[in-house]
Amino acid sequence: MDSSKKAGTRHTASGTVDPFVGDPAWAxxxxxxxxxxxxxxxxxxxxxxxxxxxxxxxxxxxxxxxxxxxxxxxxxxxxxxxxxxxxxxxxxxxxxxxxxxxxxxxxxxxxxxxxxxxxxxxxxxxxxxxxxxxxxxxxxxxxxxxxxxxxxxxxxxxxxxxxxxxxxxxxxxxxxxxxxxxxxxxxxxxxxxxxxxxxxLAPTPLHWVLVPADYGLSTPVVYGTLDKLRASSGAEVAEPGEVEAGVLAALRAGDAHALAPWLHNDLQAAAVSLAPGLADVLAQGEGAGALASLVSGSGPTVAFLAVDAAHAEDLAAALTANGHEAWAVEGPVxxxxxxx
CATH class of the missing domain: 3.30.230.10 (Ribosomal Protein S5; domain 2)
Structure with missing residues (x-):
């Protein structure tokens, strides 16, 4: 911690330090x-x-x-x-x-x-x-x-x-x-x-539609399910060391079309295994015109990538008409x- 900002001191406009810790008149x-x-x-x-x-x-x-x-x-x-x-x-x-x-x-x-x-x-x-x-x-x-x-x-x-x-x-x-x-x-x-x-670097906001679920998924359970799926398939998995360069390039450019093919989540298969209805939500969003879709983190919220703000609103309306709660958001913030 910077000693000039030590807890228990207040810096005044004149540059003096006014001690207030223990002063019953303070706050x-x-x-x-x-x-x-x-x-x-x-x-x-x-x-x-x-x-x-x-x-x-x-x-x-x-x-x-x-x-x-x-x-x-x-x-x-x-x-x-x-x-x-x-x-x-x-x-x-x-x-x-x-x-x-x-x-x-x-x-x-x-x-x-x-x-x-x-x-x-x-x-x-x-x-x-x-x-x-x-x-x-x-x-x-x-x-x-x-x-x-x-x-x-x-x-x-x-x-x-x-x-x-x-x-x-x-x-x-x-x-x-x-x-x-x-x-x-x-x-x-x-x-x-x-x-x-x-x-x-991501100077230009990208637009998304989020579809939440009326239930939650335990993050440890989702990770554990991923481990079991990998073990059953005999998959050899390496320790990840970096994200794909294409993701970062698309964010720098603020280009939703360029980002779409790079969206990926290793936990998605585990989340869908635990909550099979997520597969229908993903398919409906893509059918409604989303550029790409994925389960967010350990789920079960699903995120759909849109072209722009107007497209996100249209996509949210289409998903709402299909009976889902859908929110148009942007990021980064x-x-x-x-x-x-």
């Missing part, structure tokens, strides 16, 4: 910060063999899209930092049954994120976390990771911890491989277990950022 009333963080799709996803540490190496191209989680955190002055409560906002757009499955205890990723920041802050206090859910739950789009990223940013702001993006990312990697990307946003290549990020 006598609750403070509130709201952070927005995006969901993601994996435009390209290679998965290596199961490693001895229980993880799989990956080579992924992440794309942050305009479907956001919102996390509002309010301080509870005078309470210990372990006094963390969490609730789900009634403004959430997801199915009530799925919302009811979200843990509201210390296992919630946003709570864990707040505790991580509290551990290195000089004057933390208890907080209440309110999460407005829009990214599908257990949908392969990193919704929980977005919540964690938003909580890291919010608590850093509330407690004046002064963490850099790199420091926040390091904390995020303790919570899950997708958390650093939810902080970064944009487009990126992810190696290792997905947490070794390199930003990718910014990572976790304060909105209030």
């Amino acid at each position: 006598p009333t609750p403070r509130r910060v709201k952070v927005r963080a995006p969901g993601k799709i994996n435009a390209f996803f290679r998965v290596g063999p199961l490693r001895e540490d229980g993880y799989h190496g990956v080579a992924s191209t992440y794309l942050a899209v305009s479907l956001y989680e919102e996390v509002a955190i309010t301080t509870k002055p005078g309470t210990p930092a372990t006094d963390i409560t969490v609730s789900i906002s009634p403004e959430s757009s997801l199915d009530a049954e799925l919302l009811a499955s979200i843990p509201l205890d210390a296992s919630n990723l946003a709570v864990r994120a707040a505790l991580l920041v509290a551990d290195i802050s000089e004057n933390p206090c208890g907080v209440h976390i309110e999460i407005t859910k829009h990214v599908p739950i257990a949908g392969g789009m990193g919704g929980g990771s977005a919540d964690a990223a938003a909580a890291l940013v919010a608590c850093d702001s509330l407690w004046h911890t002064g963490l850099s993006w790199e420091e926040l990312s390091q904390l995020g990697s303790e919570l899950g491989a997708d958390v650093p990307f939810a902080l970064l946003g944009g487009a990126a290549v992810g190696l290792g277990i997905g947490d070794q990020l390199t930003a990718a 910014h990572g976790a950022h304060i909105v209030l």
Whole structure:
């Protein structure tokens, strides 16, 4: 951490440092910060063999899209930092049954994120976390990771911890491989277990249609199913070391037609094996004119690539007419950022 931004100091306009830690006059009333963080799709996803540490190496191209989680955190002055409560906002757009499955205890990723920041802050206090859910739950789009990223940013702001993006990312990697990307946003290549990020050039937004499912898929179960499918087929799988150059070239050019043939997800076969109805969704989107389609991450959300914004709206309308919920989105978009 930069010593000039040490937690417990406030930098004033005159350049002096005003100590406020322990000052009962500072922040006598609750403070509130709201952070927005995006969901993601994996435009390209290679998965290596199961490693001895229980993880799989990956080579992924992440794309942050305009479907956001919102996390509002309010301080509870005078309470210990372990006094963390969490609730789900009634403004959430997801199915009530799925919302009811979200843990509201210390296992919630946003709570864990707040505790991580509290551990290195000089004057933390208890907080209440309110999460407005829009990214599908257990949908392969990193919704929980977005919540964690938003909580890291919010608590850093509330407690004046002064963490850099790199420091926040390091904390995020303790919570899950997708958390650093939810902080970064944009487009990126992810190696290792997905947490070794390199930003990718993608100056022109691409347009997509997302079709969520009314159920979730467990990421560990999807990976385990992939391992079983590979074992049964005798497939020899190498450790992935890079993404295809064609993916990155298409993103740099902002060319949906060029990107279409490169869309790939090694986990798709496993997701479809667990949820066979996904095959029908994929076929319907392609039949409705999508340039290409794939299951996002571990699924079951399906992403369809469109030519432009108008095509995405038309494609979403066609899928809605077929009885699906369909959302037109674009990406890349910014990572976790304060909105209030």
